Amino acid sequence: MRAVVQHGIRDVRLEERPNPTPGAGEVLVRTSAVTICASDVHMFAEGNVGGVSWEEPFIPGHEAAGVVEDPNDTDLPAGTRVVLDPAVACHDCDMCAEAMFHLCRNLKFCDLPPVDGAMRELIAWPANRVFPVPESLDLVEAPLIEPLCVAVHALELASRPAGAVAAVAGCGAIGLFTLQMARLQGAEKIFATDPVAERLAVARELGADETIQVGLQDPVAEILRATGDRGVDLVFEAAGPQEALEQCLGVVRPAGEVVVIGIPSADEYRLQASSLRRRELTVRFVRRQNENYPQAVELVRRGAIKLGPMLTHRFPAERAQEAFLLAERKLEGAVRVAVVFD
Numbered sequence: 001m002r003a004v005v006q007h008g009i010r011d012v013r014l015e016e017r018p019n020p021t022p023g024a025g026e027v028l029v030r031t032s033a034v035t036i037c038a039s040d041v042h043m044f045a046e047g048n049v050g051g052v053s054w055e056e057p058f059i060p061g062h063e064a065a066g067v068v069e070d071p072n073d074t075d076l077p078a079g080t081r082v083v084l085d086p087a088v089a090c091h092d093c094d095m096c097a098e099a100m101f102h103l104c105r106n107l108k109f110c111d112l113p114p115v116d117g118a119m120r121e122l123i124a125w126p127a128n129r130v131f132p133v134p135e136s137l138d139l140v141e142a143p144l145i146e147p148l149c150v151a152v153h154a155l156e157l158a159s160r161p162a163g164a165v166a167a168v169a170g171c172g173a174i175g176l177f178t179l180q181m182a183r184l185q186g187a188e189k190i191f192a193t194d195p196v197a198e199r200l201a202v203a204r205e206l207g208a209d210e211t212i213q214v215g216l217q218d219p220v221a222e223i224l225r226a227t228g229d230r231g232v233d234l235v236f237e238a239a240g241p242q243e244a245l246e247q248c249l250g251v252v253r254p255a256g257e258v259v260v261i262g263i264p265s266a267d268e269y270r271l272q273a274s275s276l277r278r279r280e281l282t283v284r285f286v287r288r289q290n291e292n293y294p295q296a297v298e299l300v301r302r303g304a305i306k307l308g309p310m311l312t313h314r315f316p317a318e319r320a321q322e323a324f325l326l327a328e329r330k331l332e333g334a335v336r337v338a339v340v341f342d
């Protein structure tokens with residue numbers, strides 16, 4: 001099979017690799033497309049994500065969709081169109097016992113070295129981590145169910161989306177899904193911020209009431225002005241950089257809540273203790289998602305959430321290097337970029 005392999009910083013190549021053989025409880029999936037997550041971009045451009053690096057060349061990608069090629073010993077019929085949940089919990093530890101599978105102490109994650117990712121023609125994956133999707137869904141858009149799950153989970157953690165004045169910092173895929181989810185759950189007004197004008201246009205299309213272009217406008221000043229200095233009840237940080245978190249903390253009202261989803265490059269945040277304490281803020285961190293696939297698939301099936309506007313670019317596997325560079329540089333209004341296998 002052909003596989004995209006990362007050899008070094010900003011160096012991915014399409015290569016031949018042996019076909020995988022499914023083990024007990026695994027199905028073999030023929031991959032249709034893999035979308036490039038911000039975490040893949042960190043690994044591509046910086047050589048690590050959240051402190052995890054690699055020693056051997058590895059296959060990136062964890063947002064994948066495809067078609068069951070070989071059911072093996074499972075009851076998923078061949079030909080089923082599916083998305084993959086990249087996280088495999090042990091079902092044995094204390095966190096799993098409390099149904100917090102995403103916080104499993106022995107979690108295996110697709111594309112976190114040494115586990116190879118999904119950017120290859122065939123992948124063997126546990127059948128219970130493979131979810132059927134409707135026939136109507138484009139299999140190049142379907143990998144976006146994964147970042148959608150993160151947004152579904154972020155809204156599960158947020159204590160009061162209904163009726164809230166909210167802000168979303170960062171209009172990448174997760175930010176835009178968070179925006180859609182906040183709207184769906186009854187947020188009264190939503191601000192969205194991002195440095196890229198095209199992304200803000202998508203945010204408006206998806207229901208942002210006001211957008212602020214970071215770099216040209218000051219998000220803190222604009223949001224405070226628009227709320228009569230009140231600030232917002234709930235902010236989602238879906239950008240990553242320190243400045244974005246500072247802006248979130250700058251616009252949240254006393255007793256408000258900041259939900260942090262983004263991954264900072266430097267793997268650390270600086271917080272001003274007094275500013276958090278005096279306003280008695282709640283700062284929540286989001287770790288991916290927890291068993292949200294069936295719910296996310298259903299939201300897409302009934303048209304409550306759109307995937308299409310987030311998938312801005314498609315590249316054949318031969319041009320994976322170009323796809324990664326575009327995703328890194330966020331050129332041409334790129335939100336999510338797909339690497340497609342034919």
Ligand SMILES: [Zn+2]
Nearest residue numbers: 037063146147
């Ligand atoms: Zn992802």
Ligand SMILES: [Zn+2]
Nearest residue numbers: 090093096104
């Ligand atoms: Zn576990």
